[in-house]
Amino acid sequence: MNEVFKGLLSRFVLVFFDDILVYSCNWKDHLYHLEIVLRILKQHQLYAKLSKCAFGVKEVEYLGHTLSGDGVAMDNSKLAAVKNWVQPKNIKQSRGFMGLTGYYRRFVKNYAMLAAPLIDLLKKDAFKWTEEDTLAFDKLKEAMISAPVLALPNFKEIFILETDASGTGIGSVLSQGLHPIAYFSKKLSLRMQK
Helix, strand or coil, X not given: CCCCCCCCECCCEEEECCEEEECCCCHHHHHHHHHHHHHHHHHCCCCCCHHHCCCCCCEEEECCEEEECCEEEECHXXXXXXXXXXXXXXXXXXXXXXXXXXXCHHHCCCHHHHHHHHXXXXXXXXXXXXXXXXXXXXXXXXXXXXXXXXXXXXXXXXXXXXXXXXXXXXXXXXXXCCEEEEEEEEECCHHHHC
């Protein structure tokens, strides 16, 4: 599908396997973009099932995210899952929680630092829950639940990249004005800390 839409990707089309997202700044452009996409589908003898289509909506769920004119937010059902996640009792439950939160790490400032104690629990034979882990678990849940809606980039505006580093980790935020577009953070390995 990427090959079919290669000239349009990131201009007004996103494709993930057989999920196609057409986005536009205004209704007139959207109708034009839809016409192009439908024409290309027809040329390649590909069909869209009408019951799986949503046309002209201002908000859409896509790959675990809610996309709207306001920006990109975490899917509400995933937020509820984080909020209701009980303290892990074993490594399997910890992996599940870290997998869920890790998928949305770009929404959370300093995710790597917040998650570091919990990630350490995932090492072989390391699962021994402590008070520090409870604190990290609660802080990470709170950070996830209160994560901002990330702004959509406007390529006509100036981007601001703020970075920070310490002896144990690095972090950054990409923004435009006061609106974050994405966060990045990474805990440095022991080798990198030297």
